[in-house]
Amino acid sequence: MYDMKALYEADSVRHAVELRLEHPEAQIIAGGSDVLVQMREGRRAGKELISIYMIDEMRGICIDADDNIRIGSLTSFSHITRDPIIQQYINVLGEAVDQVGSPQIRNIGTIGGNTCNGVTSADSASTLHAYEAIVELTGKNGVRRLPIKDFYIKAGTVDIRAEEGEIQTAILIPKESYANTFGHYIKYGMRNAMEIASLGCSVNVRLSEDQKTIERCRIAYGVAGPVPMRAPSAEAVANGGKISESLVDEFALAVLNDINPRNSWRASRDFRLHIAVEMAKRCLVESIKKAGGEIA
């Protein structure tokens, strides 16, 4: 039995926006795998909820008219993993979200909820950063799109404007980002399932035609700072670099210029720095291999 004041159920995006404007204090709930847990703990006890879970127009994956991969915000993790578009173009995202919690959580949890939570450990977040995803928000004045790095403001806070009646309706991956790329994600957990990332690392590369040079490399982390983040120094090392073991090592060490993990009882800063370097290395090696490259 949950301690909720009221539950409003939206049946369309428009309806959700209206409800949001009517009940600005209300908490949005999608799959509920975070909100209900917090409610049970007493953190959101007594709140009003607006459920958007029944809005089917926000569910599903397609390639839109601009060749973006469009992922409806209510698309579940298990749906993403099994989707043919994802598997063909950004399989690493499907692999990353397949490491969330348990099968039950992956069936109920949504990518919209995963990002709107604003937590640094979200398994989708580092890959979405590494693909420079665009977040689509719909409010009373229509659609607003912004790069995912700007969507995250600080730990637990994202740029969704309640006063505009906004809800997140989709996540887009631009063609320029995903075309001809291959990626790898490593979730570092203390066990192999039912886990929150101690650190997450997502890398993707585009190789030259002869597969000897990295044309473009992107790397992003979860839990390396208060919000998911890219490692631009490391990317600069890799971009245009000739594939070699020393390039991989140099790339991995360069992440230390970018990341800033904290000390907590969950893991020490030194430990996180250590595994961040190792994970960068392994993610890059795997990405290169998937792209058909060989490491000399």
Place this chain on the structure above:
Amino acid sequence: MNIVGKREARIDGYDKAAGRTKYYEDQMPADALYVRIKHAEKAHAIVKSIDTSAAQAIPGVVRVLTCFDVPDISFPTAGHPWSMDPAHCDVADRKLLNTHVRYWGDDVAVVIADNEVAAAQGVRALTVEYEELPFVLDVQKAMEDGAPQLHEEFPNNILKHTGMRLGDYEAAVKEKGLIKVEGWYETPTVQHCHIENHGCFAYEENGRITVVTSTQIPHIIRRVVGQALGRPWSDIRIVKPYIGGGFGNKQDALYEPLCAWCSTQVGGRCVRIDCSREETFVSNRVRHAIRFHITTWLRQDGVIAARKVECFSNQGAYASHGHSIVAKAMGSFHQHYPCPNMESDCYTVYTNRPVAGAMRGYGMPQASFADESNIDDCARAVGMEPMEFRRLNIMPQGYKDDFSGNVNYNDTYRECMAKGAQIIDYERKLKEFANDSGNIRRGIGLATFWYNTAVYPIALETTSNRMQLNLDGTVTMQCGETEIGQGADTVYAQMTAQALGLKSYRDVRVISCQDTDITPTGLGAYASRQTYVAGFSIKQTAQLLKDKILQYACEATGVATTEIDIEDGNIVRKDDRQPIMSLSELAMTAQYNPVHSEHLTAESTFTIRSNAYSFGCTFAEVEVDIEMCKTKVVRIVNVHDCGSLINPALAEAQVHGGMSMAIGYGLSEQLIFDEKTGRPLNNNLLDYKLSTFMDHPKLEAYFIENPEPTSPFGTKALGEPPACSGAPAIRNAILNATGVAINRNPINPHVLFAEFSKAGLINDPWKEEK
């Protein structure tokens, strides 16, 4: 016909798989009030006042009760048999609610409401004023002079200290040429994590209190509730339905006394207490974290000349099972590796941490980790292969322990090690892995464990049993030894059918539910006693019933009792085994005889005055990823000699569960506390790293079946032993893989990072630059 020794399906299996089994919550009266507990948010404090006005104003709240309202009665909680010797009674050191808060999570007040939400809101609305006291979390710091005191009657927080001396340790260590292997070994606080959290409901009826509870020990709970409420014991009726596991946490009075008392405070209405997972971690019981200091003196040939063992057991805030656990741990060392000169001491010490009680293995997973780590270190110190070192020093065949009377009738340890080594291909892998030098290194290790069966002679061992011949020729059986998920009812059915000569174990109706108004007195499920102790009363009661059946059969058929027997559910002639009457015909004849009607039933009690060794070992193969600080268990094999198996399928299941627990104990599980406040940090199943299905390889269980001569069915302990040797086997495999000896568990990535950095296996150049 043999019914024992067969792989039979559980008698409760279908209903459990189909979700039809009724647990305490499934029997809840619809009008039960919700009791929610206010847990202290201080590690050590005195409650000065509690403002209940806001809580009482919440619609739905029926009553608020605080630590200032409870009877001034201190009571013990351990699920131990009552002792007629006052000196052996459990320490009575807690009240229903406590004004002296001794750990973060102690119970200070309750809100009783007609719905769950109001009860939770009521708890949040309470304002507690505390006078804070300094607190102590570390077991040895708690023993220091000037440390914060938890219980006035126990100076330096020492609940108890015992020791043991064999030979002359001080003189023995002076022998020339001895090699000293010394280490401190640290084991963690872990929790049972049974699937069903503890809960119960209570109501008054005709002046008596009934408590329906998720417990392992209904008859003991009746006594404790009586003590806690200051009521005659027969005022209390405890009902134990099916439960979703216990592992020792429910071998303790948890919230039954509080629940019973709450009912009396609301006019006898039914009240319910349902622990959340967070409460289960902190405010039930945990496993004792025990710190060991072991010094072993070896001759050049590897023989142990002398050994000193000190054990410091972190009891937490209240006595619960107290010193029994570390005393058992300490008592294993001189038997496991007998040596003529030994000095052992153990201390049980109060600290401001959650209360430690019974948990599967009762001190032995801790002792095994320390002992078997030290033994592997000893083997390395003298350059011997670890299994060879064990063969040289471990308990020999024929060893007798004078205290328990236990005899190692067979060469069990060496037989188990030989079998395990052959199954996992130990010697070949040992050679092959020795050459690994890259980032991924493979290793193989083993550990043995010492165990015994039930609690004789430390405490009473008694078992009672009632059987009744039903009109259809089946037999109803009930006893006080509880089914807690381990499959006890099924092996009772097999043993009863075997002892009586029934056709199938399915012809035994085991009354699974214990009701202290009805069930013959028994002590419950603990100490791996079930199969062993119940075997005595089953065989004895079956014999009594059989005598009555044969007596009646003689009357009915005119064939002398000496000439007949029961076989396959029929009365048969002994000579040619020809059936002369089925049990059903006999039961009908007896019941409906117009001249001599008889309901054929038997009941008896047996006092067990024996114990039995139950030994075994684990072999573990690991792959260590040094840079990632991760250990993968590639293979794990347990070999047990628990005597004759009554049901090999259930025996394997017991071993699998224990191995899973051991993997978690070895690699990931630990309840941790904030040093600054004493607050538990990870009391939930996300942050507490219980090992999952994905963290296990296939769990491999094997047996050596040496029939136990003291047991009517040749059996001995198996419930707890599988949890004992897995963690040190993994530790020793990591040592074999990397050369790094890690003296604390769980060996999680944090520990590996620290240890590998210290050993120079990991080098972070940027750290040196700083």
